[in-house]
Amino acid sequence: MTTSLSPNWLTAREALALIEAGDLTPVALMDACLDRWRARDAEVRAWTHLDPEAALARAEDATPGPLHGLPVGVKDILYTEEMPTSFNSPHFQDHWPNIDAAAVAMLRKAGAVMMGKLDTVEFAVNGRRAATMNPHDLTRTPGGSSSGSAAAVADGQVPVSLGTQTGGSVIRPASYCGVYAIKPTWNLVSHEGFKVCAASFDTLGWYARSAEDLDLLAEVFGIEDVPAPASLQGATIAICRSPVWDKAEPATVAAMAEAEARLRAAGAEIRVLDLPPAFDGLTEAHRIIMQAEMRVSFLAEYRELGEALYPEMVSILKNEKGDSRADLLAALDLAAACRAEFDRLAAPFDAVLTPSTAGEAPVGPENTGAATFNRIWTLLHMPCVNVPGLTGPQGLPVGLTLTGPRYSDRRLIALAGQLGSLLSQAPMRPQ
Amino acid sequence: MTTSLSPNWLTAREALALIEAGDLTPVALMDACLDRWRARDAEVRAWTHLDPEAALARAEDATPGPLHGLPVGVKDILYTEEMPTSFNSPHFQDHWPNIDAAAVAMLRKAGAVMMGKLDTVEFAVNGRRAATMNPHDLTRTPGGSSSGSAAAVADGQVPVSLGTQTGGSVIRPASYCGVYAIKPTWNLVSHEGFKVCAASFDTLGWYARSAEDLDLLAEVFGIEDVPAPASLQGATIAICRSPVWDKAEPATVAAMAEAEARLRAAGAEIRVLDLPPAFDGLTEAHRIIMQAEMRVSFLAEYRELGEALYPEMVSILKNEKGDSRADLLAALDLAAACRAEFDRLAAPFDAVLTPSTAGEAPVGPENTGAATFNRIWTLLHMPCVNVPGLTGPQGLPVGLTLTGPRYSDRRLIALAGQLGSLLSQAPMRPQ
DSSP: OOOSGGGSSSOOHHHHHHHHSSOOOOHHHHHHHHHOOOOOOOOOOOOOOOOHHHHHHHTTTTTOSSTTEEEEEETTBBBBBOOOOOOGGGGGGGOSSSOOOHHHHHHHHHTOEEEEEEOGGOOOOTOOOOOOOOOHHHHTTOSEEEEEEEHHHTTSSSSHHHHESSSTTTHHHHOOOHOOOEETTTTOOOOBOOOOOOOOTTTTEESSSSSHHHHHHHHHOOOOOOOSSSTTOEEEEOOOOOOGGGGGOHHHHHHHHHHHHHEEEETTTEEOOOOOOGGGGGHHHHHHHHHHHHHHHHHHHHHHHHHGSHHHHHHHTTTTTOOOOHHHHHHHHHEEEEEEEEHHOOOOOOOEEEEESSSSSSSSSSOOOOOTTTTTHHTTTEEEEEEEEETTTHHHHHHEEEETTTTTTHHHHHHHHHOOOOOOOOOOOOO | TTTTGGGGSHHHHHHHHHHHHHHHHHHHHHHHHHHHHHHHHHHHEEEEOOOOHHHHHHHHHHOOSTTTTOEEETTTTBBBBOOOOOTOOOGTTOOOOOSHHHHHHHHTTTEEEEEEEEEEEGGGGGGOOSSSOOOBTTTOOSSSOOOOOOOOHHHHHHSSSEEEEEEEEHHHHHHHHHHHEESSSSTTTTTBBBBOOOOOTOOOEEEEEEEHHHHHHHTTTOOOOOOOOOTTTTOOEEEEOOOOOGGOOOOHHHHHHHHHHHHHHOEEEEOOOOOOGGGGGGHHHHHHHHHHHHHTTTHHHHHHGGGGGHHHHHHHTTTTTOHHHHHHHHHHHHHHEEEEHHHHHHTSSEEEEESSSSSOBBSSSOOOOOOOOHHHHHTTOEEEEEEEEEOOHHHHHHHEEEEEEEEHHHHHHHHHHHHHHHHHHHHOOOO
């Protein structure tokens, strides 16, 4: 079924099966990915560092394992012993920590091959934008901050990639680029070895062109399986328009309605989950905690670089909003209470469907979209999986999120695959 | 007042004042510390890495700043660009990450000079013990896991040092070695750049021979000042025997009574703080969360090293206790609820007095004591300052902890200094 496709378009599972059968080599797979990169890089610009000779040499040396020979792209805030890590910051262009992020080490141990480093918004926060453009429309943003991670997978330059999310930095680019991605439950995968932004929100996530590929990496990262319904028929799905529904554009309103209709047609039981009023405070709580934690995690850089850091960062470091310790404690305690409450509210459902973004990708690169629909889930530590398949009035992807209680990650991945198949029979491929 | 002392026994503030006045040089101060190290290292064994020539060269190059020329010892799980980081693990003896922990970078930027790396229990958890012995009694443990950090400061080998706490790894060694130390509010100082054990507990702390020196580093780390009573007269101190009071040995029972009597004599208002029954579950909640988070943070090492890791670690990684996700969520939510509750309960008091350890340091090195009296405060994210000054029946130090609501760190440091002066007129110096 896949032989007519160039190998760079294979899913990870398809490619690994061919490698195991002896019908594809890690070097040939990397070569196909590099060919796609060469053809498209001038326009998509997903990578901050890619040395094709070194990538091929690493593919040649790939070790056996469940990911034997699988090319992986790595967001350029994760440390990689064999490549530099720039944070896409002008202040860290020669930065080369000689250690691997824990996630990179686990992937390599499983046989994966690091292909290169993927562009990001500066420090995965704000400031300098990634040079990356949306592969489906080169005038538009791929989203931020994991801009290159989503774009490279969507464009067929690499089958899977790593990103990180503190607000909406994994799910938003997945929605805009039309790929699967997971932001797992907080601290379910080690945070070690990447630039910290907000310690209690930062979450490693990953991208793929199938839900099964998300699950493949979940297995390598040691995430326990959670039983999922074998089919959407009879599954109970809650529709949660979230406290920020008024920010949804027509594209997202239509996508939510379309998904609901297809779920009903497939025999799913649809419920409505309205969040209690306390949840209305979570967007502001996210801002207060994130900025307070940034004052901790960027203090060393501030001491070194001062006003040379970008102005919005400096403003946060100076606490120009004037948030107090009491504001921070109230935000922390509200978040903690709502975590337990959301687990309770979501327990009766197999999954909760909610928007991934306000709509289609805006014109970029300066505008990378907003994390409006992602922040509260990041704050609550809940797992989120982006489901691609629908498009908006511009013909661009509009993703939807499946979320659920903490630690329901692999159930959500399985249901995302089923929902994705309902929404679209074939992945959307640029050019 | 200090001229009769060798400079290695000066407090940081005393030494810095002499350096600023031109009466002491950073090199002379480092030389005095190295002399003490040479005289005592065969017995105290506090350091995993100390290159005297390199330390002197760094002192020679010390940059101006609030800590100009101050020698600092660094626990050997924190990354230091100029020195290796072994985690005191047989598997990481040649490990040399080429980046600085954020805390190390901030201290160096302020003018401090890294003297060397201090011994720790393996990975700051368990397994291989530090070689370090208690400088007050060389048959006894200095406590773990920041064994070298406490012992080197107590022994006059360095004026201040960095440690980390996940259970009781800062406060316990401070109690056993008779020095001041702070485990601040969680995530008040960046966690970046050290081996993660349990992400939601790991806390950078520091040691000194005076409370004023703790405050000096608090300022460099950007911790906001919190007003403290100018004197203990009229201050309101709550006595909290904690849910594990039945584990207190006679030395600690006597120390708590002695401190209470001296506080009363000094005019402090003494209250009793009995914690509600929900707090009885916090010790077990700490174990469940810590072990669940260790399964995340040590998975990469487990994949690489397997059963070569020490047996207790392997048992935790295999979850041989069989803790469930439901157990973990219940523990997380109990901890979160008790954080808010303790802030409320402690709000009426200037500080809360509670034991630091069950008693004096046990015979070591295999037995490093227990974190019994520290775990619940680490779990709750509350700041803790160890106050030295009292001794037990063996003539060894017995510390007490001042704790309070989140973010009351510098108030507690100030009160710890006042209480320490009540308990002892002069620091206890080995040999």
